[in-house]
Amino acid sequence: MLLAGNWKMHGLRGAVAEIRALGRGLNGAPLPADILVCPPATLINEAVKAAEGTRIVIGGQNCHAEPSGAFTGEISAEMLRDAGANAVILGHSERRQFYGETDAMVRAKAEAASRAGLIALICVGEDERQRDAGEAVSVVQKQLDGSVPASAPADPIDLVIAYEPVWAIGTGRTPNPEQIAEMHAAIRAWLADRFGAAADQMRILYGGSVKPENAGTILAVTNVDGALIGGASLKAGDFLAIIRAVPQR
Ligand code: PGA
Numbered sequence: 270m271l272l273a274g275n276w277k278m279h280g281l282r283g284a285v286a287e288i289r290a291l292g293r294g295l296n297g298a299p300l301p302a303d304i305l306v307c308p309p310a311t312l313i314n315e316a317v318k319a320a321e322g323t324r325i326v327i328g329g330q331n332c333h334a335e336p337s338g339a340f341t342g343e344i345s346a347e348m349l350r351d352a353g354a355n356a357v358i359l360g361h362s363e364r365r366q367f368y369g370e371t372d373a374m375v376r377a378k379a380e381a382a383s384r385a386g387l388i389a390l391i392c393v394g395e396d397e398r399q400r401d402a403g404e405a406v407s408v409v410q411k412q413l414d415g416s417v418p419a420s421a422p423a424d425p426i427d428l429v430i431a432y433e434p435v436w437a438i439g440t441g442r443t444p445n446p447e448q449i450a451e452m453h454a455a456i457r458a459w460l461a462d463r464f465g466a467a468a469d470q471m472r473i474l475y476g477g478s479v480k481p482e483n484a485g486t487i488l489a490v491t492n493v494d495g496a497l498i499g500g501a502s503l504k505a506g507d508f509l510a511i512i513r514a515v516p517q518r
Pocket of ligand 1: 275433437438439440441476477478479497498499500501
């Protein structure tokens with residue numbers, strides 16, 4: 270199980286206190302999941318310090334495909350790693366929608382993440398029109414075809430797929446458990462087709478309006494290996510409530 274917080278473009282330096290609070294809240298108790306927090310890049314260094322001595326790991330929200338070069342404003346996977354990050358979110362729907370990221374770009378970034386030794390969380394998900402048209406599964410399969418690297422990372426646990434229906438992000442709406450189960454089964458089958466037995470170790474997260482109130486139900490769905498959490502990851506109290514909602518397996 271992996272619970273990943275995506276802070277998006279939220280948080281000035283003071284926000285790192287939430288990571289300290291999260292760490293204190295987790296103290297001592299056996300963790301039901303790996304905990305990842307992905308703050309804005311400006312906070313990674315401070316976040317890594319705040320997470321020291323806890324089991325929280327820190328990640329980025331995007332990276333460039335090249336290790337370095339004349340790419341003003343960009344940050345490479347190697348730079349994230351150097352700042353102390355262990356993971357990176359790639360191809361989030363906001364990046365696909367607002368910054369024109371294509372499947373091919375996401376795949377190149379995922380290869381870069383692997384090269385730098387980062388866990389890659391590759392995001393996929395249909396929009397509302399595609400869901401209504403009955404195309405959700407085929408849309409996601411096509412995104413996987415284009416976005417996932419051809420070869421598995423050395424440790425298959427380092428490849429994570431996050432299923433985030435665009436219409437569920439930040440809206441308070443979520444698919445029902447049957448819809449989540451159908452999509453996660455389709456993603457597992459796709460991974461097995463591409464990577465064989467290693468697919469069993471790859472984690473498939475659900476994302477989109479995960480809150481303390483619905484986390485228990487969503488995380489109990491077959492093939493749901495965790496969650497990617499936006500708004501509810503910003504406050505340690507909400508994130509802790511989601512962690513406590515992880516069902517026993
Ligand atoms: P949300 O965002 O939990 O605020 O809906 C999820 C995401 O975009 O990763």
